[in-house]
Amino acid sequence: MHIGFDISQTGSSKAGCGYFAHALIKAMIELAPEHRYSLFPSFGDFYFDSMMPILNPYSGREVHYGPRHLTRETARVFWTGAGAEASLGKPEIIHANNFWCPTQLASSRLIYTFYDMSFAVEPAWTTETNRVSCFDGVFRSVMAADWVVAISEASRTQYLSVFPHFPEDRIRVIYPCSRFADSSAVGKRPKALDDVPAGSYWLNVGTIEPRKNQRRLVEAYASYLALGGAPMPLVLAGGKGWLMEDFQKHLVELGVEAHVMMIGYVSDDELIWLYRNCYANLYPSLFEGFGLPVLEGMQFGAATLASNTTSIPEVAGDAAILIAPEDTEGWAQAMLRLAGNRLERDQLSAAALKQAGRFDWKRSAEALLQLYEEALASPKRRMAT
Template sequence: MHIIINLQPLLTPLTGIGHYTRELTLALLAQPPEAGVTVEGITGRKREPLSLDHPLLQTQSGASIGASERDSPAWQLARRYLRNPLTRKLYRWMCTQRLQLTVGQQDALYWEPNYILLPWRGRSVVTVHDLSHERYPAFHPQERVRFFSQHLPESLARATRINVVSQFTADELQALHGIDPKRIDIVPPAVSSRFFVAPEGQQPQQLRHRYQLPERFLLSVGTLEPRKNLVNVLEAFAALPLKEQADSPLLLVGMQGWGEQTYSQRVQHAFQRGTIRRLGYVPSDDLPGLYALAAGFVYVSLYEGFGMPVVEAMAAGTPVLTANTTATTEVAAGAALEVSPHDVDAIREGLHRLVADSHDQRIKAGVTRAREFTWEASAERLLGSFTQALHSA
């Protein structure tokens, strides 16, 4: 089986799709020789055989273009290049030329981990992470909605098989696109083993010093964009008694996404007091320690196809407050506090419980749930999907 992977998600600082692409690519490369799996990657620049030591597959993926820091000029250039409609079209054309070199190879299969297939006449598998652009188009830039609306239906029609990250997303594909469930395979993301290891030695103190962490704090991780529901979450936090805010400030980790957020005066005062604080983009190596040091984790998104930070926080032994809708309730499986993402009062009460209640049983259940998600199991599912694609009629 010869697998060709579009590596575009690895060319900028890794968010959910980038981590998913990298970890599953590494798992494919780790298959024993007798499995007969070979892997190539394509970018707009070149197409090449992949190995475990490829620069784009290292812990700080994208480091070869300076992406370990979100303000890197090289990263900013790549981000603009891949988001601009004209240059992205050129990039897709360049990738297509490299992809077409394999046309006619009988055991070749193209895996697109990021929604939209490149033109390709062979067998293919496409991964769809969520359909938020259809359910909540206002939560995305108009150009992104146009691009997905134009290309996703055709991509779904051409794909030999379709992968999703949750049953929720599988249900969405059936509801919104009428996809036959027999064409869909669930291949969830997983939790790296490093999230289960408590910080030790000098690391906790180094993290506290590096990010000026208070003794006790709540943590939120995710790109700062409308879908993450930060307006409601911050409004709910700012409505807590001042002592509760001061005792457990809310720290926001994540790159600035699209769209300007408008906050109430109460929330702005919390920013000024420092009871709400932005840490910005954090290197992935620091995330396990930040999760573990947090008194609680807050992730009350309006829409998620999976919600990876929920599982990462549970793996680190941190109690979680999340939404009782879309995929996060499926992923948490009863191991987290759940509230309506639309109800500010409910979120405020959830935040209060997060800092006031005892969570021993919830933490234990969260760690157990998180251990169900492994990259080895996901890679086995992915290879099963590839095999079905190669042998389908």
């Protein structure tokens, strides 16, 4: 089988979408090295990283790279042109992973990864440019995709609720998994936490942006401290996103700026240490296609408090305390209870390890390879009757 696979978001600054594509292609190459893999450093013009694939980790006897484009404009011209499919060698499968979706494929089976439509649920969670571009890609998938891969049952349900005419039997749930292969890794303490004892801080991982709900989290943390909660610092690990320019001012107004540590983007080794040594991992996100920080924290035994909405209960199972993301006081009370009950915290940690074991990249890659086989055995959707 000749598989064309979008790796455009798997560079050094990858986030959730990039980790999904990165781990799946690595697992497929390992499981099925006999296939021919054409990896696309650029895919469309919505997401563009001119450094791809200079620092790319993929290797294999039948692994090749598609065209590398140095500008967004040259990428756009190539990927929207009528000759793109032929120029790529007419792969039997073309898998889109970055929201952008081609519509001109005549013979290749188009597989489209659908993450979520949070951008359409609440306009305040993102920018107008991102919202329009993401919706354009998802809308194109409804017209052109032969199969859709949803990253959770919640995402699948959302896709079909917005686009009820898409055939239900052509959308398949394939779960992401942790990026970390070694669950015994101890990681590396971030320098910013040199003076913070292990096991004595709250942790939140994710880009600082409205959808991740850090504004309410720090309000809950302020309430927790006011109620007499142990003064463990709150560590926010993640880069600064959009629409949060006044976040530092908000910390000052709440009087918690001295207790909140914003340590920015961290390395994988540092993230492992943070998960393994936090008192608890807090994930109050308002909307998630999957919620990778919940699973990754559980892999390293982090006791978890998380939102009870969208896909997060699928990931957390019975191994976390689930709270409505808008319930600031509920979060404060849950933190207060857990801080005063080490036994419950340790029980959550043990349950987290067990829950994390239910997700495995090998199983996900096997499911995706099977979907490819089914796609090749089926007519292209636009020709189906």
